[in-house]
Amino acid sequence: MRAASPERGLRGRLTVPGDKSVSHRALMFGALAVGTTEITGLLEGEDVLRTAAAMRALGAEVERVGEGHWRVAGRGVGGLVEPADVLDMGNSGTAARLICGLLAGHPIFAVLTGDASLRKRPMKRVTEPLSATGARFSGRSGGRLPLAVEGAADPMPLDYVVPVPSAQVKSAVLLAGLCARGITRVEEREATRDHTENMLRHFGAVVRVEADGNRRVIELEGQPELRAAPVVVPADPSSAAFPLVAALLVPGSEVTVQGVGLNPLRTGLFTTLREMGADFSVSGERVEGGEAVGDLTARFSALRGVDVPGDRAPSMIDEYPVLAVAAAYARGVSRFRGLAELRVKESDRLAATVALLAANGVRAEVEGDDLIIARDGAPVPGGGVVETHMDHRIAMSALVMGLASERPVAVDDTGFIDTSFPGFVSMMNGMAGEGVIAPAEELA
Structure with a gap:
């Protein structure tokens, strides 16, 4: 697509x-x-x-x-x-x-x-x-x-x-x-x-x-008798990242994602986006099922480069591919430190993220376990075909990039996106206009 x-x-x-x-x-x-x-x-x-x-x-x-x-x-x-x-x-x-x-x-x-x-x-x-x-x-x-x-x-x-x-x-x-x-x-x-x-x-x-x-x-007392308890599952912050970052990159955008989990150990991406100058707000904060939740709104923003410390990585480890896409549209140098864990995800996500950027005219470097993206504010050329390695986050990140690049961005396979985000393509098309994400032959 x-x-x-x-x-x-x-x-x-x-x-x-x-x-x-x-x-x-x-x-x-x-x-x-x-x-x-x-x-x-x-x-x-x-x-x-x-x-x-x-x-x-x-x-x-x-x-x-x-x-x-x-x-x-x-x-x-x-x-x-x-x-x-x-x-x-x-x-x-x-x-x-x-x-x-x-x-x-x-x-x-x-x-x-x-x-x-x-x-x-x-x-x-x-x-x-x-x-x-x-x-x-x-x-x-x-x-x-x-x-x-x-x-x-x-x-x-x-x-x-x-x-x-x-x-x-x-x-x-x-x-x-x-x-x-x-x-x-x-x-x-x-x-x-x-x-x-x-x-x-x-x-x-x-x-x-x-x-x-x-x-x-953490200490756990063994052999407890666990009792059934109702669970209200909050909206996934890792999934919310894709429409929110897309809104930051596409001029004229304003998108709100409702009921997103705001567990402090999961919100590193939102902290980082604010540091990049994102117009990003939270409203309606509440607790559901033992987890903090809120409604997140993102608006089109001029982003700047950021240096993300390695100790923040565990709180946003799944969001680095889409954050790298955001950094491709930022002015200045972005350095994401301590990404060793990305090498053993669904794919080698560090290598796959670099390849995603390179295929679309954005140069990135890896120094040890750090990812470095230096940009001067020039438009992202796009036009590439991204090999996803059956990794849903690489596929969705590439499609987000295509919404703001000069030429369409293609991915080799999207069949596995539904493993974590059922309805992703239809949701994005609902915000952007039907057919913006479509089979490749329809956009050829």
């Missing part, structure tokens, strides 16, 4: 899909709770549907009641059953890694697999610490999927220091700790998104968090 500049500014008041991180966890904790959990606003993209299917295969009763409305009748902590077939996690690294933590604490056997992209992604970052619980993992080189898991009959609690900031690793260790006797302790040197800690408390677990600057120590 290709995206071309619209004849007018982007306008609209939107609701984007539910937060993917919260949606995965709502289904998992519902499966571990006693009673029936009501979930509203669930993201119904392919990644989350894979988690729903996995929880069903592990013995929970999972039912779709209506759009975004699901019910999960749980098995209780330690009550998951052995699945009859392989658990296919599709493209979801979050689901695969967190489910490794769930399985590690249960004395059952299971096999995890995924699509071609997920089978390339490293799993040792979770399987190595989880092995200390007594669980056994056997996979391809590098611990890659397909992965056979034999959970521990009497799992040991872990005391683990996360070597590289990762909410997935932290969450996997905590999920394994639910089934262990005693205290599971996780230390992270840089704070990462804390949806797991929030949801553990929401379902009745005892969780203590000690914070010292960016360093955090």
